[in-house]
Amino acid sequence: MERRNVPPGEPAPPSASGGGSTRQDAYPATRVQRRAGGAPNSAGPERAGGRAVLLGEHARDIDVSAAAFRNLAVGGGISGFLTVLCAAALVDSPGGVWLWIWQLVFGVCFVWFITSAKGSLSGRGFLVDQRGICPRTSGEVFGVPWDEVAAVGIGSLRPIENRRLVHPERRRCLELFPADSAFPGRHPELERWRVEESPPMQGLPSVRYRFHLPVLSRLPKRLEQAVQAAAPRVWVGNYRRRPPTPET
Incomplete structure (x- = not known):
């Protein structure tokens, strides 16, 4: 049990345990929006007309962005791996025409996935x-x-x-x-x-x-x-x- 010295005539401060307020009670969760060059605003995005949209x-x-990154990770990863695999196979068989064709196809697919994943990390x-x-x-x-x-x-x-x-x-x-x-x-x-x-x-x-x-x-x-x-x-x-x- 915690003991505190309280001057006569003053109410005792609430104890940190028992029925007192917790840190979560004192700081309720709010939705925060960061704006460029400004302080965070709570309670949702601000509208120019003065009324906020509270979600x-x-x-x-x-x-x-998550969908774009998934395309890059899955499609780009598979096509890139197959491109490298074809290149490795061409080292042993440089005259394989079909290997050259497949390497070109997979390479084009890899570039396509890279270009289509623009903004995958922009949130x-x-x-x-x-x-x-x-x-x-x-x-x-x-x-x-x-x-x-x-x-x-x-x-x-x-x-x-x-x-x-x-x-x-x-x-x-x-x-x-x-x-x-x-x-x-x-x-x-x-x-x-x-x-x-x-x-x-x-x-x-x-x-x-x-x-x-x-x-x-x-x-x-x-x-x-x-x-x-x-x-x-x-x-x-x-x-x-x-x-x-x-x-x-």
């Missing part, structure tokens, strides 16, 4: 719940309430568009369409993802915010499930994007 405890975290992803959707990247989280969103969908391109090869990282993307023309002014932090093209379907604005997704992943399905569970009215499904024809 609930059941918010879904869709990790884009990209989305937090989704009934209150809003929050894109995140490089330690930053940006909140968008559902009442500011007109539509969300998955846009895709063919491997070749306008007689040009499309980079694997740019073939599929999540697109967020704002509900009003004042959205860019309220969310200048999303400007890096803003694009303007012809609407993919009638009734949608030409301005949208495009977030590219890695290939060979279930991210489109996971995002569809998350958005439909949180805000089914905004989900418009999958559609083919039609990029503008480049000027000649």
Whole structure:
């Protein structure tokens, strides 16, 4: 038992044991957002209009970078290993035509996985719940309430568009369409993802915010499930994007 000297007339301080508060009680867990050049903000991402998007405890975290890294680790690892294996076999049999062909094929696959894994370490992803959707990247989280969103969908391109090869990282993307023309002014932090093209379907604005997704992943399905569970009215499904024809 701990003994303390208390001056007459003053209440005794609470004991560290028994019914006193613990460290966990004094410092409850909060969601913290780091902003460039500023102090951390608690209780979720800040909105430029003044209202914060507070995510609930059941918010879904869709990790884009993890899927990109998985592609790199599995696909790149296997194709790289087979490329080295073919090269080792060619040392003993330099005249093997098929070995040269397979080495070329596996080498191309290895390079493809490397180029398609861009941003695998940038912490990209989305937090989704009934209150809003929050894109995140490089330690930053940006909140968008559902009442500011007109539509969300998955846009895709063919491997070749306008007689040009499309980079694997740019073939599929999540697109967020704002509900009003004042959205860019309220969310200048999303400007890096803003694009303007012809609407993919009638009734949608030409301005949208495009977030590219890695290939060979279930991210489109996971995002569809998350958005439909949180805000089914905004989900418009999958559609083919039609990029503008480049000027000649």
